[in-house]
Amino acid sequence: MDLNTVWFLLVGVLISGYAVLDGFDLGVGVLHLFAKSDEERDVHVAAIGPVWDGNEVWLLTGGGALFAAFPVVYATVFSGFYLALMLLLVALILRAVSMEFRHGLDSPRWRRVFDWSFGVGSLLPSILFGVAVGNVLRGVPLTAEHEWAGSFLGLLNPYSVLVGLVSLAMFVMHGALYLRMKSEGALHERMGKVAVGAWAAFLAVYGIATVATFLVSPFLFEKVAAKPVFWALIALLAAGLFTIPRATRAGRSGTAFLASSATIVASIFLAATSLYPRLVPSLGGLWNSLDIYNSASSPKTRTVMLVIALLGMPLVLVYTAVVYRIFKGKVRPGQAYGAEPTAAEQAGIRAVQTR
């Protein structure tokens, strides 16, 4: 495996890390728009409160890694998707500050404003990430000099919007399963139903999108059937999709969430396997595509970055896992942001810790 392929994989790992981790944050944010009461909204926010910030770093690191490993893709795609990306950034800004600001003032109106901007700031990225992936799968208009030659409205083509719906359904399903793990009572029950509903929606739009991909980008399916990894990913996807509704109905929330994570990873790597070794297919002719060779940084940079990633990422995974462990368990209504546990809760925490 050459260094270009290693970096193709690493960028894929960062993107799927982001989709699995911040994916449930986004999903919970969308679901939060439909919460039934203030108490429920507090549970939504408290469930992701301690971890969302670290999850979003996967996006920043993915952006940095793309810049370092494939600078031509970073420059061409980001400048090409200009307006869409600006909208995405504004949405991510609103979402990030709303979670902090909503606790700032003890007023229902104040809270309602930030609840809305939190919800919309989660909804928009959930769709836009898919739209971006859709455009890459479809191919983008590039000049012979690998400059962008498209328009903003061109990004909103039916195929890409369809992929946007796939990512929306995926994140809502994932978020519902996460929230089900973290909640109790009526919310817990409802999230089971929402998750299964979102699962059905995901299955439907993913199926339609797969057929559409055959028509829009037949090149993605050339030779792919000969790769063993393709069939392994199909198996993983099928296993994940098979498990989600069963585990949910059986009340095994953790298993369902893991299955949903596997589904996300499998669907991202399926797309990646079909693209490989291309990164951004060119609409005007595939010979003009950006691939892992013609858009890469120098071998020296990719080697240095590999060392940095191998040194840093295991450590990141370890302390991220530790923090998730500390905050595992249910979030209760009234467990407000930054509030210390009550005496009874502390006794419970100690009991869990000593067990």
Added chain:
Amino acid sequence: MDALMLARIQFAFTIGFHFIFPPISIGLAWMLVAAEWLGWKKSDPDYVRVGKFFGKLFAVNFAVGVATGIVMEFQFGTNWAQYSKFVGDIFGAPLAAEGIFAFFLESTFLGLYLYGRGRVSKGLHWFSALMVAVGATLSAFWIIVANSWQQTPAGYVVRNGRAELTDFWAAVFNPSTMPRYLHTVTAALVCGAFVMSGVAAWHLLRDRKSIFAYKALRLGVTSGLVFSILEVMPFGHLHAQQVARTQPEKFAAIEGLYTSQHHAPLVLFAIPFSPPPQLKANIEVPGMLSWMAFGDMAAHVQGLDAVKQEDRPPLWITFVSFHNMVALGGWFIFLMSVAAWNIYTRKLTERPLILKALVWSIPLPVVACELGWTAAEVGRQPWIVYKLLRTSQAHSATVGAAEIWFSLLLFGAVYLLLGALWLFLMIKKAKADPGELQAVSAHA
């Protein structure tokens, strides 16, 4: 206005707005590490309250810093595609390293710090504050590495129409990295110390017997005095000497030197005019600039006239921002010295004027940061990478003026709102009654 100018305005606006928050976060994080340490090790409930109280300010500030920082990570690609293609081989690496070594650390442990009080042991809780501070400080390192490479590029060769990495460590520790890093991080520590001192002074003005406020003030003023001295001597001085050696055009602009000369004077005050670049109403010390830059009153200092007009940085904005930054630096040392002396003689609570000065000086270190950053970045012009790539050849050719107008107005509106909300919440939390914070009594 053409697309290039708009892209420059948008970058200046978004980075200038973003740069309000990280210095406060870095500085305040270390103040929290100190307060939480004292609260934990000395079992001092007052310091625990200081930690909790300023932790709330920190959380608001950090959130806005993170939110506005996301934009910066992507804006090189969206608005500066030609630049990204030219420097991607070098510039992307520190950004990715910042994510891996710094952002993960500070963000993950911030969750533990904010939500973990009473849920995890006090030792682990303090450790989480420490990791937030370490992460924030490391993040400053990698971003300064990236920016310093634009100032004094090293460890590269221009090949295949781009700058390619040849020596990673030479690029990371290029001639300006360390002087700029120490100067910038110390500036952030000054910001944190002023926030803590100023807020504590406000509470002390309301309640002269507040032990909470007195302890916070003592911590803030002690750190503020140490860091505002270190900021100028040695770190500011070393940075200026480095600029004189490695970027003489910038040095000439910030110091207002038009004519190359021996025995160059240090300009303390002047009003800059151009064209041609010149100073009026000067107050200057003869020979002093030569001495400060090179340790010799007779040393030759290069002026703006040594380079062609199209290679000169603009005089007015660099000169004015630099000199105001220096003046503010002097004020910080003066104010903190007076405050420290009055704490030492136990008279500070009887000196409302000093307390008021501390309150009104809260935003000034951030202003100084902005001025210093302006001098550094404008002083590098007309280059985006010093003597390698001009700013005028670096923007995204495919992004038109109309698109940037749209995003500029969008960010303008969002940031205006964000700035107002941030200020409102910071002031509200700064004025909150610290008595309402229960010190942790239960062992956890």
